[in-house]
Amino acid sequence: xxxxxxxxxxxxxxxxxxxxxxxxxxxxxxxxxxxxxxxxxxxxxxxxxxxxxxxxxxxxxxxxxxxxxxxxxxxxxxxxxxxxxxxxxxxxxxxxxxxxxxxxxxxxxxxxxxxxxxxxxxxxxxxxxxxxxxxxxxxxxxxxxxxxxxxxxxxxxxxxxxxxx
Numbered sequence: 001x002x003x004x005x006x007x008x009x010x011x012x013x014x015x016x017x018x019x020x021x022x023x024x025x026x027x028x029x030x031x032x033x034x035x036x037x038x039x040x041x042x043x044x045x046x047x048x049x050x051x052x053x054x055x056x057x058x059x060x061x062x063x064x065x066x067x068x069x070x071x072x073x074x075x076x077x078x079x080x081x082x083x084x085x086x087x088x089x090x091x092x093x094x095x096x097x098x099x100x101x102x103x104x105x106x107x108x109x110x111x112x113x114x115x116x117x118x119x120x121x122x123x124x125x126x127x128x129x130x131x132x133x134x135x136x137x138x139x140x141x142x143x144x145x146x147x148x149x150x151x152x153x154x155x156x157x158x159x160x161x162x163x164x165x
Contacts, residue, residue: 012077012118013059015143020062023151030155035065041074056090058113064158070109071158077116077143080124086138091115094139110161114139114154121145 009017017038024036039061058074065071074097076090083090093113101111117124121132121142132142139157141150 010077012079012116012143015118016060016075016077016116019143019147019151023155027152033066037061037063037065039063056093058093062154062158064155066159068108071112071161072109073112073114073154073158075114075116075154077118079119080115080117080140081119086130086134091138091140110158112139112158112161114141116150116154117142118144 020038024031041057041059041061056076058076059078060075062073062075063070064073074093078090080091086092089096097111097113101109104111115138117135117140119142121135122145125131125135132145135142136153141153143150146153
């Protein structure tokens with residue numbers, strides 16, 4: 001019996017890591033005063049999970065250090081076609097995590113959650129009855145539809161949160 005641990009990255013996870021690396025490599029000025037770390041979360045039972053979001057274990061922690069603040073984002077590349085609509089706990093976690101941030105009560109730690117959809121927008125927009133802007137408000141970004149820009153969107157949204165605190 002062969003066991004691989006942790007499990008290999010699926011196509012969406014691999015694409016996210018490669019897209020993030022490409023953004024990092026091509027935007028030296030953006031990162032000149034920031035530190036970026038990417039950690040793969042372990043699977044259920046071993047990694048960081050959130051009971052508040054239906055025992056959600058996001059695949060990655062993207063940790064950005066900037067201007068004395070720590071921006072910790074939980075990122076989960078996944079197909080969203082089979083989720084329970086816009087109210088799904090994994091999608092709504094972008095709000096739930098802000099409650100955890102308040103309980104943490106550290107103004108130098110900003111928490112975020114993002115779903116990076118491997119499902120094209122045209123395959124789910126009609127089902128959710130949402131336009132892209134509505135998905136983006138819920139921190140759902142489209143990996144393949146917005147390939148050149150979704151990582152930048154995520155980074156800019158993360159840093160904008162620091163201005164609110």
